[in-house]
Amino acid sequence: MKYVFDIDGTLTPSRLKIDSEFETFFLEWMEGKEIYLVTGSDKDKTIEQVGEKIWTKATRVYQSCGNAVYENGELIRQIDFDLGKDLKKLLEQFLEVSEWEDRYDIHIEKRIGLINFSTIGRTCTQEAREKYATWDKVSGERILFCKLIEDRYPHLEATVGGQISIDIYPKGKNKGQILDELEGSVSFFGDRCAPGGNDYPIAHRLDYERMKMQRMSVVFDVEGWEDTWNYLKNIK
Ligand code: M1P
Numbered sequence: 001m002k003y004v005f006d007i008d009g010t011l012t013p014s015r016l017k018i019d020s021e022f023e024t025f026f027l028e029w030m031e032g033k034e035i036y037l038v039t040g041s042d043k044d045k046t047i048e049q050v051g052e053k054i055w056t057k058a059t060r061v062y063q064s065c066g067n068a069v070y071e072n073g074e075l076i077r078q079i080d081f082d083l084g085k086d087l088k089k090l091l092e093q094f095l096e097v098s099e100w101e102d103r104y105d106i107h108i109e110k111r112i113g114l115i116n117f118s119t120i121g122r123t124c125t126q127e128a129r130e131k132y133a134t135w136d137k138v139s140g141e142r143i144l145f146c147k148l149i150e151d152r153y154p155h156l157e158a159t160v161g162g163q164i165s166i167d168i169y170p171k172g173k174n175k176g177q178i179l180d181e182l183e184g185s186v187s188f189f190g191d192r193c194a195p196g197g198n199d200y201p202i203a204h205r206l207d208y209e210r211m212k213m214q215r216m217s218v219v220f221d222v223e224g225w226e227d228t229w230n231y232l233k234n235i236k
Helices: 020-030 043-057 085-097 126-139 141-152 175-181 200-211 225-233
Strands: 002-005 034-038 060-063 068-071 074-078 108-111 114-117 156-160 166-170 186-190 217-221
Touching: 020 043, 020 225, 034 043, 034 175, 043 060, 085 114, 085 141, 126 141, 141 156, 141 166, 175 200, 186 200, 200 217, 217 225
Parallel strands: 002 034, 002 186, 034 060, 186 217
Antiparallel strands: 060 068, 068 074, 108 114, 114 166, 156 166
16 A cells, blocks of 8 residues: 655644644654655645655655655756746735735745745735635635636636645646656545645545546545554554
8 A cells, every 4th residue: 555645734733844743753654654745835835844855755755746856865856847927927926916914935836847926925924814714715826726727728727725825837737737646556645635635636646546447446535644643653
C-alpha cells in the first residue's frame, strides 16, 4: 500500500507547523511504509511546516501539485510554467474588483510549475488569514476567480487549495498527475476533496479507478490533522 498525504489542513493546520506530538507519532508511523507527500506549496514552506525529518523520510515529495518532484532532498523533475502578460493582467483586475479591503504583500507568487494568487496577499497575519477564509466561504470569491480563469484560458486549471489563495497551472498538471507514476493500491488523505478543491483531482481519479476495478484505493476526506491522526492510530 502506498500512502499519500496532502499537507495543509491534513498533516498541519493551514500554513502552520505540524503539532509536535503528532510529528513524533507520524515519524514513527512512517517507518517501513511508502509515504508520499503532495501539496500546492513549495519546498521551503513545506519543510517549514512538516520539518526536515518528515520531508526527507518521505519516499517522494510532490511540490507545486506534482510539478516539482523531490526524492531524498533532491529535485528530480520539474515543469516550467510562466505567468503570461494576459493572465497577469486578469489577476491584477481581480485585485481591483475584489471587495476584500485588508491587503498585504505578495498577491502573485511564482512557484515551479504553478502560480499562486491571493487577494489578501501572502504576507497577511494569521488573524487576517482566518478572517479572509471566513469571508471567502460566504462570498465565494476564490471559486468565482477560478471559474473566470478556466473560462478564459481553457488550457489552464485553477483550484482552491488552502485558506486564502488559488493555485493556477497548465490543465491536467494537478495533484491527480502523481498517480501516473504510483502503481498499485493507494490510500490518500486530503481535506479539499470536493469539486473545486486541489485534492479533488486525485480523490476523484482514485474513486473512478476503484469503481472501474483498476486500482484498490481508500480516500480519507479529513476535517483536519487531528482527524488524520485518529485514522492513522488504527493503521499499522
Ligand atoms: O497546500 C495547500 C495550499 O496551501 C497554501 O494555501 P493558502 O496560503 O491559501 O492557505 C498555498 O501554499 C497553496 O498554494 C496550497 O495549495
